[in-house]
Amino acid sequence: MKSRSKQGIARLLELAGEKKSLLIWSGVLSAGSVMMMLVPYLSVYFVMAELLRHASDISGVDGPYVIRWAVWGVSGMVIGYFLMYVGGMFSHIAAFRILYGIRVKLSDHLGKLPLGYFNKNATGKIKKNVEMDVERIELFIAHQLPDLISTAVMIVAMLVTMFALNVWFALACVIPLLIGFASQFSMMAGQKAKAGLREYFDALENINASAIQYARGMPSIKMFGQTVRSFRKFHADIVRYRDFSLHYADNFQNGYVSFKTIVLSLSTFFLPVGLFLLSGDPDNVAFAVTLMFFLVLAPGIATPVFKLNNLASTLNVIVEGVRRIDRIFAEKPIPEPKYSYKPSSYDVQFQEVCFSYSGQDDADVLHGISFTARQGEITALVGPSGSGKSTIAQLIPRFWDVRRGSITIGDVEIRNMRTSDLMDTLSFVFQDTFLFSDTVYNNIAAGRPGASPEEVYAAARAAQCHTFIERLPDGYRTRIGAGGLYLSGGEEQRISVARAILKNAPILVLDEATAYADPENEYQMQLALRELIKGKTVLIIAHRLATICEANQIIVLQDGRIDDSGTHHELLSRGGLYKTMWDAYRMSAEWQIDRAVERKEASAT
Numbered sequence: 001m002k003s004r005s006k007q008g009i010a011r012l013l014e015l016a017g018e019k020k021s022l023l024i025w026s027g028v029l030s031a032g033s034v035m036m037m038l039v040p041y042l043s044v045y046f047v048m049a050e051l052l053r054h055a056s057d058i059s060g061v062d063g064p065y066v067i068r069w070a071v072w073g074v075s076g077m078v079i080g081y082f083l084m085y086v087g088g089m090f091s092h093i094a095a096f097r098i099l100y101g102i103r104v105k106l107s108d109h110l111g112k113l114p115l116g117y118f119n120k121n122a123t124g125k126i127k128k129n130v131e132m133d134v135e136r137i138e139l140f141i142a143h144q145l146p147d148l149i150s151t152a153v154m155i156v157a158m159l160v161t162m163f164a165l166n167v168w169f170a171l172a173c174v175i176p177l178l179i180g181f182a183s184q185f186s187m188m189a190g191q192k193a194k195a196g197l198r199e200y201f202d203a204l205e206n207i208n209a210s211a212i213q214y215a216r217g218m219p220s221i222k223m224f225g226q227t228v229r230s231f232r233k234f235h236a237d238i239v240r241y242r243d244f245s246l247h248y249a250d251n252f253q254n255g256y257v258s259f260k261t262i263v264l265s266l267s268t269f270f271l272p273v274g275l276f277l278l279s280g281d282p283d284n285v286a287f288a289v290t291l292m293f294f295l296v297l298a299p300g301i302a303t304p305v306f307k308l309n310n311l312a313s314t315l316n317v318i319v320e321g322v323r324r325i326d327r328i329f330a331e332k333p334i335p336e337p338k339y340s341y342k343p344s345s346y347d348v349q350f351q352e353v354c355f356s357y358s359g360q361d362d363a364d365v366l367h368g369i370s371f372t373a374r375q376g377e378i379t380a381l382v383g384p385s386g387s388g389k390s391t392i393a394q395l396i397p398r399f400w401d402v403r404r405g406s407i408t409i410g411d412v413e414i415r416n417m418r419t420s421d422l423m424d425t426l427s428f429v430f431q432d433t434f435l436f437s438d439t440v441y442n443n444i445a446a447g448r449p450g451a452s453p454e455e456v457y458a459a460a461r462a463a464q465c466h467t468f469i470e471r472l473p474d475g476y477r478t479r480i481g482a483g484g485l486y487l488s489g490g491e492e493q494r495i496s497v498a499r500a501i502l503k504n505a506p507i508l509v510l511d512e513a514t515a516y517a518d519p520e521n522e523y524q525m526q527l528a529l530r531e532l533i534k535g536k537t538v539l540i541i542a543h544r545l546a547t548i549c550e551a552n553q554i555i556v557l558q559d560g561r562i563d564d565s566g567t568h569h570e571l572l573s574r575g576g577l578y579k580t581m582w583d584a585y586r587m588s589a590e591w592q593i594d595r596a597v598e599r600k601e602a603s604a605t
């Protein structure tokens with residue numbers, strides 16, 4: 001926990017771990033490079049001084065001395081560039097290693113978070129944290145950090161030189177500089193500025209989240225003839241971002257303008273001092289040279305000072321970015337047990353399970369659910385929409401943890417199994433199929449890494465998808481998803497069934513697995529599933545009640561409670577909610593048949 005107290009660069013370095021030495025080297029080399037880059041300035045000074053000293057008799061100039069300084073000047077520049085190049089290499093290597101490290105850590109951590117986290121945080125927001133904030137860190141480490149060091153060193157070196165040459169001139173430069181910085185600093189580093197930056201990040205995250213929602217919702221927007229303005233959230237977020245940015249920039253205006261005016265007019269401050277002192281001793285050549293040197297050097301300090309100012313504001317952005325990345329790391333993963341128990345049998349038992357998505361007991365969507373899905377049997381969950389079927393199914397792989405009660409597999413509470421062990425015992429076919437942007441083959445093979453091609457093809461055959469895959473342009477090598485081919489809902493679902501068949505886990509959860517299948521395919525899939533479920537604990541959620549008539553046990557749910565349970569015939573004979581649902585289902589099926597017959601007769605006449 002101690003590490004969490006670190007912030008900004010320190011936390012970044014901590015995240016960077018062993019790559020710290022590269023950063024230090026890059027800083028040292030950048031500082032060295034800047035020192036070398038100052039040598040040409042010094043050489044100009046000494047050459048000028050020599051020339052002015054012998055202005056009345058140029059033949060008295062020490063030629064070898066002038067040449068020596070010229071060589072020093074050129075060498076300093078060459079060495080400076082070389083050090084800058086090597087330092088840049090180091091900082092880039094460090095930056096990309098850090099980028100890689102943080103991304104791997106983040107994705108690993110995100111993978112362990114309960115699904116509730118993704119519910120609470122929109123995809124766009126997570127994407128911004130994982131992509132933009134991390135990317136900014138790379139930019140900062142690779143370019144801006146060495147720049148920051150070299151700029152700071154350059155300013156210090158220039159100031160030291162100034163003080164060495166003439167304390168009064170130097171003070172006449174430094175005091176205005178400090179006043180300028182103070183006016184900037186008060187605006188940039190105060191609590192108000194920090195809060196502003198936080199608000200700026202929030203506005204940016206909101207825009208990201210609503211932009212993604214906007215793009216995803218495009219079919220509905222088009223379908224219902226909505227305009228951009230009518231997609232209120234996105235529009236409101238854009239307006240909020242604009243207003244906030246303008247207001248935020250406005251706040252800095254006065255400070256920045258006075259800072260810039262002061263830094264750009266440093267000669268206004270030291271020139272009167274210089275002329276006043278020179279008027280008392282007009283023949284002092286050395287003093288005149290120093291004044292001239294200041295006239296060259298003082299405007300030269302403006303560039304690094306502006307740079308330092310910009311980099312300092314970037315630093316604030318980085319600190320806030322790191323804070324947001326840390327916020328993801330601070331999210332608690334699903335707790336893993338110290339020792340993982342492995343079940344020896346695979347009955348799935350719910351005991352008095354209560355659950356709410358928010359964690360609050362007054363928002364429970366499941367109330368005291370108890371049932372056992374036996375190994376080798378099919379248990380079906382039925383009930384009206386929103387009665388809690390999918391929630392029950394998703395508690396088994398611990399997408400969320402129960403609020404009260406327990407779920408056991410065999411004799412092991414699932415919270416006493418490591419996630420990897422729990423996942424090994426489960427195959428899940430979701431209502432909303434998710435396929436990776438990858439080849440069809442890899443999508444199926446994801447079910448069991450290391451499976452042989454024959455096993456992958458056999459799973460595809462069993463899931464009734466081999467034939468349509470063979471017909472795709474590149475067969476199993478066809479890429480699907482973004483940048484590839486799109487499949488129909490039924491095809492996607494059969495590929496996910498093939499994935500589950502390949503995994504061949506002892507517990508199988510099918511959440512509307514045949515929802516998209518047409519009658520012919522549904523029959524084929526039923527055959528495939530019959531093969532798949534032999535000897536396994538099977539939990540099926542189905543709206544089409546015909547597909548679960550033969551289940552060993554049907555659990556009827558209503559409003560998150562078990563209304564009844566039994567076999568199809570038992571439930572029908574009791575005449576409760578199940579019978580009502582069955583009658584409604586039959587009627588709708590008959591209505592569909594009647595409609596089909598009518599259409600056929602109409603087309604025949």
Ligand SMILES: Nc1ncnc2c1ncn2[C@@H]1O[C@H](COP(=O)(O)OP(=O)(O)OP(=O)(O)O)[C@@H](O)[C@H]1O
Nearest residue numbers: 119357358365383384385386387388389390391392
């Ligand atoms: N991610 C979620 N966050 C908050 N509430 C949710 C979430 N998912 C479902 N719910 C709520 O939990 C309750 C049960 O939903 P669930 O999806 O389990 O029902 P279901 O019986 O599977 O419905 P359907 O047949 O329509 O899929 C509903 O009131 C729903 O609004």
